[in-house]
Amino acid sequence: MLPLPDLFATLLHAYGPQHWWPGETRLEIIVGAVLIQNTNWRNASRAIDNLALAGLLEWPALLASDDNTLRACIWPSGFYNVKLRRLRSLLNYLAPWGLEHPRWLALPLQTLRAELLAVQGVGPETADSILLYAFERPTFVVDAYTRRLLARLGADWAQRASYQALQAHWMAALPSDTALYNEAHALIVQHAKTHCRAKPRCADCPLLTHCPFGSGC
Ligand code: SF4
Structure with missing residues (x-):
């Protein structure tokens, strides 16, 4: 299979820098990481727009x-009762310190990650998204797109691998670098939306010459 650094370089060359996360503030990124669960970005974005219009993308106002009110704002993201509870749990966890406290940058990454994973409704993908994009900590975000891309490129094991194993695979292949992990995940998402969809568009894919799945399309 194409080495992961080469995969990253090819995607970067094809799509350019993605400037992620698509959110202006730390709070918006954290809220977005919950609202994007089990939906697409368009729906999550509508919910975020509602929150902004209601003045709820400000820390004291949201708390x-x-x-x-919160339910009415976030309903376009789906599963709104579940997401309401998850958002509240996350806000309750963050509230004693606020979002600008030095602990978010000072605590060991794995300590912070364990704390986030202990919050109701925060799984590995949400925790890592918050760590990487809101707190700029070097951890790799794995999602369904990452899994599918690796499997199509020849890493059959990726379909059955645990989140942990996939994350370790990427983090062993790329230097521990927040900006690099930020860009790599964003590029995978861009690639999955542009070419490597559920029904892939392989003909003009920048990875076609390295892809056993695409060669057979
Ligand atoms: S060639 Fe097709 S299957 Fe392979 S990475 Fe590109 S879009 Fe995905």
Whole structure:
């Protein structure tokens, strides 16, 4: 299989820098990491727009918001009752320190990750998204696109691998670098939307010459 650094370089050359996460502030990124669960970015983005219009992308306002208002804002992201509870749990965890406290940058990465994973509704992908994009900590985000891309490129094991194993695979192949992990995940998402969809568009894919799956399309 194409070595991961070469895969990264090819995607970067094809799509250019992605300037992720698509959110202006730390709070918006954290909220977005919950709202994107089990939906697409368009739906999550509509919910974020509603929050912005309601003035709830401000830390004190969001903490003080009532459930009905919050639910009405986030409904376009789907599973809104579940996401409301998850958002509240996450806010309750963050609230004692606020978002600008030095602990988010000072605590060992794995300590912080363990804390986030202990919050109700925060799984590995959400935790790593928050760590990487909101707190700029060097951890790799794995998603379904990452898994599918590796499998199509010849790493059959990726379909059955654990999140942990896939993450370790990427982090062993790329230097521990926040900007690099940020860009790599964003490029994989871009590639999955542009070419490597559920029904892939292989003909003009920048990875075609390295892809056993695409060669057989
Ligand atoms: S050639 Fe097709 S299957 Fe392979 S990476 Fe490109 S889009 Fe995906």
